[in-house]
Amino acid sequence: MAYTRGRYSWLLRPFLIVCDIFIINIFAYYLLNFNDEKLFFFSIRWLNDKHLLYVIYSIVCWLSTTFLLKFYKVYRYTSAQSIISLLIKQFLAYTIITFAYVGIFRSINVEAIVVIKYLLYSFLAIGVVKILSFYTLKKVRTYLKGNLxxxxxxxxxxxxxxxxxxxxxxxxxxxxxxxxxxxxxxxxxxxxxxxxxxxxxxxxxxxxxxxxxxxxxxxxxxxxxxxxxxxxxxxxxxxxxxxxxxxxxxxxxxxxxxxxxxxEVALNNEFNKLLKRCFDVVFSLFIIISIHFWLSIILFILIKLESKGPLFYRHKRNGINYKEFNCYKFRSLTTTKEEKGTYVKQNDVRITKIGKFLRRTNLDEIPQFINVLKGDMSVVGPRPHMLTYTDDYSKKIDKYNFIFRHHVKPGVTGLAQIKGYRGEVKSDKDIVNRVKYDNFYIENWSLFLDIKIILQTVLNMIKGQEKAY
Incomplete structure (x- = not known):
């Protein structure tokens, strides 16, 4: 996430957007000679106003293309050549958009040369405003010591x-x-x-x-x-x-x-974050209401009968941007103390009888849906590591790849999990592949991929996995 501080500098980008939209529409009003013929057979008056329709059309298309082309992603270190390149790309994109509008409504009788003149005048004005604001800020920083x-x-x-x-x-x-x-x-x-x-x-x-x-x-x-x-x-x-x-x-x-x-990856796009968060909340509430509630009552009795200790096991984990949080599980071991080197091994003497069943079926991780509701985790994402392992693992992985893995929320399940890279780390290959699958998930995220991973997790719970111990 790129943060911007300052008293008023954050207003510059919205100002430029409004200014550019005003420019393309004021030139359209005076240069594009829209005729008075009706566009539609409807009696709704505003639908037959070509100028009003063009204003709506231009705003939607301008905002869409500038977002895709990152037209307003200009920073203090951006070169003048990059700004000119952005202007040329936006000019070409908006030229297609404008001719598409004229082509859609055959009743608009505007010559091609007039449209080209409109586009050139508009982008000349937009370019002047954009470059002028860029260099004005440079002078403000140099001589007035502002915008630092x-x-x-x-x-x-x-x-x-x-x-x-x-x-x-x-x-x-x-x-x-x-x-x-x-x-x-x-x-x-x-x-x-x-x-x-x-x-x-x-x-x-x-x-x-x-x-x-x-x-x-x-x-x-x-x-x-x-x-x-x-x-x-x-x-x-x-x-x-x-x-x-x-x-x-x-x-x-x-x-x-x-x-x-x-x-910024697709997973951290504001719309996708909202979409994923809504999915997380709905899915977690479903699991907590339909499974967690009654399962907790049964497991409280069974776990207490077999060993002393709490129903839930809380352990510190690294979340998004290395933020620490308490991750919940149903207790499956006779101990609740977390120490370096305590990853559970095959035939581990600390595992209780009911714990073996919980770990084999992944039911011990059901309480983590509480973490999802709290916002510490997501339903699907990279599995969170023990704090004591984060430093060790990072020495075996390229630092940039390891940082990238922690740029999203950890998940109750994940791509590496369903591919078998979970639990005990027996060799460097295990952690290298775990990070590889986690980063692939981050770079290729989609809601469909989340659903696919969830379904595969359910199948693995039924079939069992080699490292589910």
Missing amino acids: RNVIIIGSGENINELKNIFKKEKELGYNIKAIFNNSKNDNTTGTINDSFSFLQKNDNIDEIYCAIDELTEKEVNDYVKYANINHCNIKFIPDTLKLFTKRLQTDYYSYLPVLSIQ
Whole structure:
């Protein structure tokens, strides 16, 4: 998620959208000579008003194409060439849209040259407004010291030094370096990497964190990601070599320096998040009402008869953006203490008799639908790991892939789960494949895929799986 702070800068994009829509419609009113013939045989007056219909048509089509082409995704580090490229793409797309409107209504008698003149005038005005606003903000940052973004830089190396030089020399970008942290004991630094965490706790006005990720431990990366998520600031990564580039991260260029950030995937699109959340709530309520309620009463008696302890087992897990939460299960072991290396193994002496049945059928995970209702989990997603395993696993996986896995909510079930990569990790291959399937799910999410995984999970509950112990 890309966050934007500032008093008024967030108003710029809505202003440009309204301005552009006004431009295309005011030029249409004066240049496109719509005749007065009726478009429809209806008596509804507004349906026969070609200008009003074009206004509605233009607004819908303009918003749709600009969203798809990311026309308004212009940032302070965006180059002028990129802006011109966006203008050309939008011009071509809207040209097709305009001629389509004229073609749909045969009664509109407008010459092609007039339509082209309308489009050229409109986009000349839109281009002037867009470029003028872009360069005006640059001057505001350079001379008035406004629209600045406070940043801290973590790490050292050639690319970090280049980034610092860009921020210091190119004042029009508006990056204000508040602090620099690394372990090189340089006089120009604010402190060590460990010092950065206390600095962040005392300063809540940081907009962006830039990290040389190869110098950080997995725990440090986790802490920065969690801080950025809680405090609504952006976190970006500076790669050392080209081999670190991955399609799972968005690459932006500050001059010629590549800067990586966690990209927005379809699963985190606002509409898809709402769709998935609605599905999660409805499905979870169904499971809790139809299964969880009566099953809890029966299992309370059976579990208590066999061993002392609570009905539910709570364990800490890493959720979205490494956020910690209490994950619930029906207790299937004689102990409730969680320690490093306590993944359940085959024929584990800690498993109770009723616990074997619960684990084989996955019924021990039914209480996690409470986590789904609370918003900590989703019905389908990457399975959450024990906190003690997160650091160990990350050392065996490319860091960018592991961070990407934690960019969505964990699930009660998941693609890796139904493919057999669950439970005990016997070799590096197990965790590598688990992350591979999890990332495939994130990149290729659809509601249909969720339903398919749920159905396969039910089949696996009936048939049983090799690692369901």
